[in-house]
Amino acid sequence: MRYISTRGKAPALGFEDVVLTGLASDGGLYVPEDLPRLSHQELAEFAGLSYAEIAFRVMRPFVGGAIDDGTFKRLVEESYASFHHDAVVPLKQLDANHFLLELFHGPTLAFKDVALQLLGRLLDHFLAKRDERAVILGATSGDTGSAAIEGCRHCEHLDIFILHPYQRVSEVQRRQMTSVLADNVFNIAIEGNFDDAQAMVKASFADQAFLDGTRLVAVNSINWARIMAQTVYYVAAAVALGAPHREVSFTVPSANFGNLFAGYIAREMGLPIRQLVIATNANDILHRVISDNDFSRRELLATLAPSMDIVVSSNFERLLFFAYDRDTGAVDALLERFKHEPASLADAPLERLRALFSSYSVDDAEILETIRDAHARTGELLDPHTATGYRAAERCNRHPEVPMVTLATAHPAKFAEAVVKAGFTEVPLPEAMSDLLTREERYEVLPASLEAVQDYIARARR
Numbered sequence: 001m002r003y004i005s006t007r008g009k010a011p012a013l014g015f016e017d018v019v020l021t022g023l024a025s026d027g028g029l030y031v032p033e034d035l036p037r038l039s040h041q042e043l044a045e046f047a048g049l050s051y052a053e054i055a056f057r058v059m060r061p062f063v064g065g066a067i068d069d070g071t072f073k074r075l076v077e078e079s080y081a082s083f084h085h086d087a088v089v090p091l092k093q094l095d096a097n098h099f100l101l102e103l104f105h106g107p108t109l110a111f112k113d114v115a116l117q118l119l120g121r122l123l124d125h126f127l128a129k130r131d132e133r134a135v136i137l138g139a140t141s142g143d144t145g146s147a148a149i150e151g152c153r154h155c156e157h158l159d160i161f162i163l164h165p166y167q168r169v170s171e172v173q174r175r176q177m178t179s180v181l182a183d184n185v186f187n188i189a190i191e192g193n194f195d196d197a198q199a200m201v202k203a204s205f206a207d208q209a210f211l212d213g214t215r216l217v218a219v220n221s222i223n224w225a226r227i228m229a230q231t232v233y234y235v236a237a238a239v240a241l242g243a244p245h246r247e248v249s250f251t252v253p254s255a256n257f258g259n260l261f262a263g264y265i266a267r268e269m270g271l272p273i274r275q276l277v278i279a280t281n282a283n284d285i286l287h288r289v290i291s292d293n294d295f296s297r298r299e300l301l302a303t304l305a306p307s308m309d310i311v312v313s314s315n316f317e318r319l320l321f322f323a324y325d326r327d328t329g330a331v332d333a334l335l336e337r338f339k340h341e342p343a344s345l346a347d348a349p350l351e352r353l354r355a356l357f358s359s360y361s362v363d364d365a366e367i368l369e370t371i372r373d374a375h376a377r378t379g380e381l382l383d384p385h386t387a388t389g390y391r392a393a394e395r396c397n398r399h400p401e402v403p404m405v406t407l408a409t410a411h412p413a414k415f416a417e418a419v420v421k422a423g424f425t426e427v428p429l430p431e432a433m434s435d436l437l438t439r440e441e442r443y444e445v446l447p448a449s450l451e452a453v454q455d456y457i458a459r460a461r462r
């Protein structure tokens with residue numbers, strides 16, 4: 001399996017190298033040169049298999065021999081043994097044809113665990129094999145950070161630096177990161193927003209001189225392994241609902257777009273997905289592109305769904321690559337324009353996207369209303385991110401006869417502010433985390449300056 005850049009000017013890489021990197025050298029994101037296919041028969045055989053078994057079978061072609069089957073199977077099994085639910089990602093029926101896919105039963109209570117439990121193990125495996133050290137640099141709006149730290153804290157071969165926007169993540173999210181006092185874990189609160197933090201990560205890949213030759217690795221969804229691991233739950237959910245004999249639609253709370261893009265990949269591989277619904281909070285760029293062809297930046301707003309407070313959505317680039325029929329020149333030109341001025345998509349790619357995707361934006365008032373409404377109707381207390389999905393699924397479902405699955409991306413215990421504002425009492429944290437709010441914390445507050453961040457990393461890394 002070879003991976004190529006969405007900008008077309010970086011060397012193609014194999015799986016091991018693609019996992020051990022971040023951005024391509026031309027500023028693009030890596031995608032598989034050819035997507036593996038899931039045949040009708042293969043999908044039919046998935047019925048009744050465990051999540052880990054489906055995960056192994058779906059991801060194996062992407063690994064393409066870079067890890068022997070026995071070892072890869074073990075890494076996958078260990079990754080999902082860390083989840084607190086036998087089904088790993090249980091599916092709950094909300095009404096006749098609406099389901100909730102609970103992706104928050106991992107160690108840090110958000111969907112990021114699904115991919116980051118595996119990515120930490122893959123990194124450890126490859127770095128140990130090479131006897132090499134690496135620096136991990138990640139940006140988080142709250143959930144990736146703790147999941148990455150949890151996935152990597154035991155890795156001998158790396159130091160992990162996570163940038164989060166100062167005072168713009170929930171208290172539980174912050175403490176899940178900053179109370180990990182391991183020697184190889186470094187939390188930096190940036191006096192800026194998520195986009196500033198993500199831009200610093202990307203700039204660091206473009207110029208790695210500050211690391212004196214040590215390898216830099218990404219844990220955000222710019223790393224292909226994140227997307228690969230996230231395709232699995234679409235397959236598992238669809239099969240549980242009758243695929244390949246029956247179509248399924250998905251609605252996904254979206255921001256950096258790694259989650260929904262994984263669903264798109266699953267469909268391209270042959271999963272019978274009828275519709276994909278993009279749910280956003282008030283940071284609605286993805287909704288504006290699909291509904292009005294308005295691909296322009298607006299100021300980043302702080303919302304009750306803080307993990308989705310993102311304007312520059314990294315994985316939209318990967319979707320553009322496919323929508324533009326792999327025309328890397330056109331993708332490059334569009335994204336360069338977007339950096340400096342409002343942009344719009346050409347007619348053909350936009351029509352392609354609109355045939356599959358719908359979108360809806362949910363502001364704070366509607367998030368609160370949806371949490372109350374969903375609770376009254378189904379008994380489920382949704383977290384504010386999942387609430388955007390629930391509402392978008394109701395508003396955008398074009399095919400009511402097809403089962404609709406809303407992805408529940410986080411546990412409500414992480415977002416007390418929204419839960420309380422919606423009129424409920426705070427949801428207690430699970431037993432293993434019950435003392436989280438009194439644990440010692442360690443983090444550094446830095447200005448949103450690339451130089452300050454790189455300087456800190458160069459001094460702190462081991």
Ligand SMILES: Cc1ncc(COP(=O)(O)O)c(C=O)c1O
Pocket residue numbers: 110111142143144221253254255256257258259260307308385386409410
């Ligand atoms: C709880 C939660 N929901 C939704 C999202 C959006 O997912 P994505 O960035 O993959 O679109 C995130 C973070 O990105 C998140 O942490």
Ligand SMILES: N[C@@H](CCOP(=O)(O)O)C(=O)O
Pocket residue numbers: 139140141142143144145219220221222255256258259307308314
């Ligand atoms: N919502 C994310 C933002 C980063 O997204 P990623 O999927 O690219 O890691 C977060 O919680 O940090």
